[in-house]
Amino acid sequence: MIAYLFPGQGAQTPDFLHRLGGADPHPAIHKTLDEASEALGVDVLTLDTATSLASTVAVQVTLVIAGVAAARALADEGIAPHAVAGLSVGAYGAAVVAGAVEFAAALRLVQLRAQLMENACPHGYGMLAVLGLNEREMTRAIAESGAAVWIGNLNAPRQIVLSGSDDALATIRDLVLSRGARKAERLAVSVPSHCVLMEDASIRLIEAARTVRFDAPRIPYVGNRGARVLRSADAIRDDLATNLRYPVRWHDSTVALSELGMSVFVEMPPGRTLTSLAADALPDAASIAMEAGSVSSAAARVRAACRQQQD
Template identity: 55%
Template sequence: MTLALLFPGQGAQSPGFLHKLPQHDAVQATFDEASAALGLDVLSLDDAEALRSTVAVQIGLTVAGVALSRALAHDGLVPQFSAGLSVGAYAAAVSCEALSFADALHMVRKRAELMESAWPSGYGLSAIAGLSETQVETLADAHARDGGERVYVANVNAPRQIVVAGADTALEAFAARALAAGARKAQRLAVSVPSHCELLTDAADRLSAWARDIPFRAPRGVYVDNRGGRPLHSAEAIRADLATNMRYTVRWYDALTVMIESGASVLVEAPPGQVLTDIARERYPDVAALAASNLPLERLAAIVRRRLGEEST
């Protein structure tokens, strides 16, 4: 079995994304379970107004990821590899049975509340295309030396697709510097907190303490982490990854590479969006990468079965 499920992070959301999930018993059961666990109607979390909240976005993404993984599992498609970008790692942990869905929801809500309260406004993320991590770090150092407010490398999504975190004014000034240095694009993302940098150290410490008693289990299959882009095999290692990933750089490209080098050859990205699919297709064109958002569930399942069947013949 060489199926990998990929779960996107904050920024992938769009209005109505939960309502666009497949009409499937497993999806409805996931909505019902999430609503009961959180004491609210999760389908109220995906309108444009609700999505202004980091808490609503992160809960919604977790629900969407788990709903898709359960629908595929209902059709007999269980991944060997599970990995998620940033908050997507929580759905990945549920997918590989390292964490219960209810516990994941409570931990995600706490995570998002801590992130939002740490930096309630004036901060966020920008994607820089066309420069390497080293080039971006060099520019960030120069920006700080010149008196600018520090920006941080938050995500390495591909060798020349880097996300930076910081204050709004710093991101605006850094975008101009990056474009002048040869970047193809510098674009703000739909994220209102400075994720994956030292600005969230205190929030990560508080989440670690809060999550100390949440039960984790060794994963079924392979869970690939954010911080090191490597497989984690123990319950405690996965707990630490989820609790602290908000303050460390997301090394998504390393995670993607280790899955493919370990044998993953059919990749399915959970809704919403197709950012992770596009990265995989660009960097690894021989691998089948599919965005669940773009295909009816029955067709998606049929394509995955066919691709997996072709490999085994």
């Protein structure tokens, strides 16, 4: 069974929307880009330049566009997921593909989400990925440092992302490296996602989400906050509106998908971080990134992986 994974901020690179589908993009990709441009009132192909991607708004909306476009193109090739999950803003693409919310409505919510996050912490903040310490060790290091940082993402048992100000992240970086962390690197994210600094932004997003129609998903959707399967419209609305405020338990989400019977994990573009994490967490599963190449070649790889898992 196939699970689609939708990446969050940090996966973006300049011109990644232009590279969707390779040298000869699939018609579904063109259609999705046009639909997104109409929904947002801007040519979305102007949003993936290096300059544009300095904006959290541009990053978040283009990531959702890329994921939905790729999923639709695969659908035209006869490939469909049996379950979905998305990391942070990727959850919006997952919800669209699961049939829980319309694409245009999701994009407008994402646009508001990103604007609220930028306004909450416009300068001097970000996120730090730490490899080599577990959650308990990280919690102890944060407490002893006295730095105003928070755990934002639990991507793997020993891959944790912290949120906070530039100064606080610099302080905790030095400490975790002295405590045995193998690596501590800043992400390409200019806001401190998934922590208390997003409290007010989350409250406003909850209010906006109440005006948007949500439906029960057609397939299982695994949420960010609790890493549980969410099957009702209200549960998914709440997950999307509040995930900017609470830590993302991504490793647990991947395990939840496996427990549902998913054995082929396909990462929507851009990037391959989520498939790498899935391969580490579930070595017997197949992990495929759609980062580059044609849609037809990606579909062929998914079919081959499904056959191999059945053998």
